[in-house]
Amino acid sequence: MSSPAGDGSSVRRSKRRAAEVATAAITGSSQEPKEEPVELKRARSAQKKKPAAPKKSESPPKAETDPSEIVASDEGLEAGEEEDEEQAGEAHVLARASGVSPMKKRIVAKRKSDEEDDDVGFLGDPIPEEEAKSRWPKRYEKISAKRVSITNNGQDDDDVKAKQHYLQARVDGCTYNLYDDAYVKADEGEANYICRIVEFFEGCDGQPHFSAQWFYRAQDTAIKDASSFDDGKSGHFHDDRRVFLSDVTDDNPLNCLVSKVQIVRVSPNLDLSSKRESIPPCDLYFDMSYSVSYSTFMNMPIEEAENGKLAPKSAVASGSSTSGQKSQLLLLDLYSGCGAMSTGLCLGANLSGLSLQTRWAVDFNPHACESLKFNHPETQVRNELAQDFLAVLREWERLCQKFGFVNEDVSPEVDSSDDDEGPYEASKGSPGEFEVGKIVDMCYGETSNVKEVGLKFKVRWKGYGPKDDTWEPIEGLGKCEERIRDFVRRGYNKNILPLPGTVDVICGGPPCQGISGFNRFRNSEAPLQDEKNKQMVVYMEIIEFLKPRFVLMENVVDILKFAKGYLGRYALSRLVAMNYQARLGIMAAGSYGLPQFRMRVFLWGARPTEKLPQFPLPTHDVVIRGGGPVEFEHSVVAYEENQHRDLKKELLLYDAISDLPPVANDEMRDEMDYLTAPKTDFQKYIRLSREEVMNLLPEGERPSQKRKLLDHRPLRLNDDDYQRVCHIPKKKGANFRCLPGVMVGPENKVQWDPNVERVLLPSGKPLVPDYAMSFINGKSPKPFGRLWWDETVPTVVTRAEPHNQIILHPEQDRVLSIRENARLQGFPDFYKFFGPIKQRYMQIGNAVAVPVSRALGYALGQAVQRKGDDKHVFILPPDFPRTTQSDNID
Ligand code: SAH
Helix, strand or coil: CCCCCCCCCHHHHHHHHHHHHHHHHHHCCCCCCCCCCECCCECHHHHHCCCCCCCCCCCCCCCCCCCCCCCCCHHHCCCCCCCCHHHCCCEEECCCCCCCCCCCCCCCCCCCCHHHHHHEEEECCCCCHHHHHHHCHHHHCCHHHHHHCECCCCCECCCCCEEEEECEEEECCEEEECCCEEEECCCCCCCCEEEEEEEEEEECCCCEEEEEEEEEEHHHCCCHHHHEECCCCCCEECCCCEEEEEEEEEEEEHHHEEEECCEEECCCCCCHHHHHHHCCCCCEEEEEEEECHHHEEECCCHHHHCCCEECCHHHCCCCCCCCCCCCCEEEEEECCCCCHHHHHHHHHHHHCCCCEEEEEEECCCHHHHHHHHHHCCCCEEECCCHHHHHHHHHHHHHHHHHCCCCCCCCCCCCCCCCCCCCCCCCCCCCCCCCCEEEEEEEECCCCCCCCCCCCEEEEEECCCCHHHCEEEEHHHHCCCHHHHHHHHHHHHHHCCCCCCCCCCEEEECCCCHHHCCCCCCCCCCCHHHCHHHCHHHHHHHHHHHHCCCEEEEEEEHHHHCHHHHHHHHHHHHHHHHCCCEEEEEEEEHHHHCCCECCEEEEEEEECCCCCCCCEECCCEECCECCCCCHHHHHHECCCECCCCCCCEECCCHHHHHCCCCCCCCCCCCCEECCCCCCCCHHHHHHCCCHHHHCCCCCCCCCCCCCCCEECCCCCCCCHHHHHHHHHCCCCCCCCHHHCCCEEECHHHCEEECCCCCCCECCCCCECCCHHHHHHHHHCCCCCCEECCCCCCECCCCCCCCCCCCEEECCCCCCECCHHHHHHHCCCCCCCCCCCCHHHHHHHHHHCCCHHHHHHHHHHHHHHHCCCCCCCCEECCCCCCCCCCCHHHHC
16 A cells, blocks of 8 residues: 655645554454544545555464554543544544554465465356356556556555456366355454455466355354354354455455355344244355445345345245334434433434334433423323333333233324313212322333332322322332223323334434543443443443334444444444444534534434434535544445545534523523524524424424523532633634733643732632632643634533633633533524533433434435435435525524
């Protein structure tokens, strides 16, 4: 691989660095790649790169050396945690390693020495020249032209050129036909590779070659060692006979063929036991393709596998198709927080013409649930642990079956006629006696009156109202069968809980606090054994139980870095083992129209009968900093290097918040008037009402009610901090370093100025606190840092204290308000937050940036409606998200 000559330009230098990183991935260089800023344009063809046939002397690469063993970085930050100062370089993208796939190269090993190769050669006549040239034109291009040609992604075209092609070959007594599947010798100690023979040809070097299209075992894909695991419970394993057809082909010497292997193509099926029965006798089978790009596991159109041996029709049970069009799709938001992810998904789906509604949401934080409930009155919000929710789901299915309500053909209809609010009966029972009036809810976890975990029902006592409801364990309700039946009937009709097969989409990000850079006890050997990472398992179990049509998981990028990316691989592995299609992408929020960087991982899953959603390409030309794991570089959602793009200018803090009225540190109002008109397009859009955003207003009608500005109040700083903030100058880059007595010494480290006496506040505390001086060894400019109007915020976090993050308003002596943070996360202004101030900041900092989930929702809507092509990524409409109401916003 050649690197461009150093020419002094930063972009070229960055590219070369990226190439070096990639080389390290392949050669096993132990040098840890530095996360240097690199250019976003990417050579998308890396996975198409055909590794050259090995020279005899070539030592096999140690591809296993994992370049992603970069310590978990800032993206896993919890509240107030610090980002790595060293990563603060800026550049216009995360590079794609130029040219070489970080996937393991199939370097085949010759089976035996050349002297023994008498029994290696082609059989029959060559394929007529004209036919061969039309089938494999590149093989016959002029060598001279080839040698000078550099393909448009900057790589040498190293195809072996052909003299002639054949249909059959013989190796070591075995006859192979074109399109046979075969084992290919791998290096000593490694399992044979598996391929489909897609060409037999004599090279211009006079040697016999074949071209291999590789099949990957689960462990050869991005899943790697997560193909089998111990999650402390059952563990799961991929079927050893299942392989995935890749889009990678290589040329190899003919004598590398070891033996034939019988691989049949079967249809993927969520029902694993009927799938097992459908597989005819064979050595191996495949039902999906695998592509290194976006770690994609996907169904193949029949023609793509035309040479595959599709199992006989009768044996190909294809799983019940659920893709019939429903008027409204139902979403379950797990670990929902205040509901940003599902809000965005529903908005985006709606813009694509699909009605999607958050039907159920689960979170154990009562304040987050309150916010979600207020903003989504139609949602059944469950304030409980996800693991208890799963237990409730199992019990609910059992009850629905017991009482005969589960009817496979009829989904429950939402029936809101019967609410649970009123007292059961006006008259009370006799004094001292309590009679179960009706059951109004069920749960599994601890409740205020019953600590034991187990199935409980919420009882409305006869003659009493909702405030006297109590939770009662099922064991005490032995005589209430009728009441329970009645509850299940009403609950079933109101669709209070999902049943297997009734959920269209599950979204959510299982928290993995066990990988946080600040968790000193993180378990990198067995991340799933860490209680703090267990939710990943719970999340997958809920998916396994409910079998939704689509899944969208979100998480911090550290799940692809910590413990060699084990948690990310595990998620992918579970989905694929359940026979879901899957695709993994890394997206930066700023690329979708926010003045915030924030990189996150998203994993799509889709039942085999569905179209796998794509990833939406960036809409904004944002300044992105490094931080993506090298090994998952193929998953960064970005344009290809030479692809035409029409990106809007990046957004800055001014665009997002400059229209908001000034407020003081001690502002107490939750509602106020806007006072000024919006100044930017962003502000116009973010101020739209729910009806406008959802396009629910009748044509030409504008919302009449003048709306209030909500939650525009900051975390109130204590007197000392407020005094400190008042001393920070109102200029770009200002922070505690501007205060008297602080000097910046060598290596950008702060030190006390010996000539200045330490300034004290009226309370007697120092103006410059010690923790600011010692933070990150005195090298951080973050304590009491002011944002400036022309900046992009790195990542909105869950806390608002100014001690270790830049969160001061540019021109006011306070931290950014709840609303300002909400704007930076793309929440529409109509979204109201509940709970104490710190809890509201937390809900916002935890959220998936709404513009990102909105773009993903559009992708989902397209997939449901089977719009778009089969590519991994797509371009959003030019005016997105204003596709339907552009004239409403002026
Ligand atoms: N996706 C959300 C943000 C979720 S943050 C959004 O876009 O707004 C993660 C959430 O998981 C937090 O609100 C936290 O309260 C919740 N959570 C953490 N552990 C949980 C558990 N075991 N069960 C249910 N919720 C949990």
